[in-house]
Amino acid sequence: TTRTPEFLGLDKSSSLLPASESVNEVVVGVLDTGVWPESKSFDDTGLGAVPSGWRGACESGTNFTAANCNRKLIGARFFSKGYEATMGPIDVSKESKSARDDDGHGTHTASTAAGSAVDGASLFGYAPGTARGMATRARVAAYKVCWLGGCFSSDILAAMEKAVVDGVNVLSLSLGGGSPDFYRDSVAIGAFAAAEKGIFVSCSAGNAGPSSMSLSNVAPWITTVGAGTLDRDFPAYVTLGNGKNFSGVSLYSGNSKGTLLPFVYAGNVSNATNGNLCMMGTLDPAKVKGKIVLCDRGVNARVQKGSVVQLAGGAGMVLANTAANGEELVADAHLLPATAVGEKSGDAIKMYLFSDPNPTATILFEGTKVGIQPSPVVAAFSSRGPNSITPAVLKPDMIAPGVNILAGWTGGIGPTGLAVDDRRVAFNIISGTSMSCPHVSGLAALLKAAHPDWSPAAIRSALMTTAYVAYKNGGKLQDVATGKDSTPFDHGAGHVDPVSALNPGLVYDLTVEDYLGFLCGLNYTSSQINTLARRNYTCDPSKSYSLYDLNYPSFAASFDSTSGGPTTIKYTRTLTNVGAATGTYKATASSGSAGLKIAVVPDTLSFSKAGEKKSFTVTVTGSAMPASTNAFGQLEWSDGKQTVRSPMAFSW
């Protein structure tokens, strides 16, 4: 990716980052649509021999042989038996029955996590710079599990099984949609086994935001990643015939003449009831030819709307957000001059369209702008808490860059993914929690290299407790969906800060035993635990299992709004000293609500050696509140140099 290394501070901190030899040993496995091995992001120049413990392979198939792998791309497997069992044999004229990526998504995620540095990268000149993965020296293993018809759980399980056996250190899954029950969810099941073997598993939180309780991949042994913006934008302005300007975004590659053209609303140049959406075949070419068309966002793909306008003879498109998307602007590499505008601008433009007898407009493309503030802001599409399955575990865990991310792309299709798009690009700019997840996967690879003895939970703790929730000017992280402060239900512990995560001081660690106790707390039966964790495990009937005692780096709960009185929850946590041998940390708990009282005992922890563990309790008392009330707080442990911060989130 371009810009995200700078945005995350990776460019200025080479002395703090792990030595390249240790990162060389880390393998990031990516379960996705495969990989385009010819991408320069998988150039292996300067990389040493493949890690000695690596047991993976490069499987041959359609347009893919072992020769496509190298010392960067060290594994490439495909899993299609489950897909073919349901969908029938793969038509190799439409998709490669191999690890070759015909879609682009897998190449994008793999190169984001661990792609080599590529100078002179851009998409049609947009987002120029040196594109690199987060862990440029780490190795990549691609496991293709997603096909034209979707990603099937039997294939996902088979791929996770192979990845574990192959010896990956980090698994990155930018997909979701499983069952709410962990023991039915193949990703949660596979991730449990992976975590047990010391493999860090990061997953995308989902793109179902800004609705609350819209998360995917919420098992506590998974690191769940939401999406935020960068400080980069691609402005493209709409100028109306009345002289008014509205800002939008676009990745359109051609030039604009800058002359005013006739401007129409799609709903007025179509006989279809949903003509405003610019669905395929709904626009009347006689009324569209040579004009700029305003289409409303929703239902069909954004880039397809542009194609529909182009096919109808339109000269340009303004894509207007509706209430569902608010002011979030996602840039696309449209086939015709086009720009996306927010709901407010869209409404204002429509007012002009409906009131002026001869409306005109032009679109001006301004290229790439960096330094946009505030940034990051939580993306509207990023899925939100509360965690509907286990409210005691706050999800997402954190956010990372996921909006307008440039990374490697397949040579198989154009940047829009449309069949009519015959352009081919080495890099593409796309958005989603799919893009934020591999950022964290790559950063986890860096942490793994720096601290080979850390467990996946310790790595996640380091990433979470050092994440930030305020801008440098002190303002709180914003949510583009509301234009207001974001909350832990939106950003989890905050935006990832990898340089701080390298040296967190203390971590909240977790073992498989802790997760099994958590499953007992969920009242799972022995059979359900065996299904998920592959072992006979009986919860001790004499023991009281509390979900609040899972040693998670955040605190959450759902209070009963009908209880009529205050509710008290007691959490127990243990911190492990991974910093200097000695240190005294003081607790500071704060709440943004009068309805919350937080007490920490003891409020001072003194460590006298590395690896030492110290426990404490947090008692949270929530007043009686109406249903749907949310309240937030935070707990910080600080020795004056390092601060270990945990978010607190409560719902009624």
Place this chain on the structure above:
Amino acid sequence: QQQERRTYIVHMAKSQMPAAFQHHAHWYDSSLKSVSGSAQMIYSYDTVVHGFSARLTAEEAGSLEARHGILAVMPELRYELH
């Protein structure tokens, strides 16, 4: 609908494997054959799951679920890229 085959993931309790079987794969295969003479195994799992995936009718899935050593027979789920 009862005769329509779909993919199921069958979770097995490996500790309950009868002594007569020398390898778990044989036990999985035998379990599948006990409910269907024609069903094909798609994958056999042994690292992240103990069990296998196969195309089964709902009736076969129900029969399999009732057998000793079977923990769960779960319909396949489809996931989406994010």
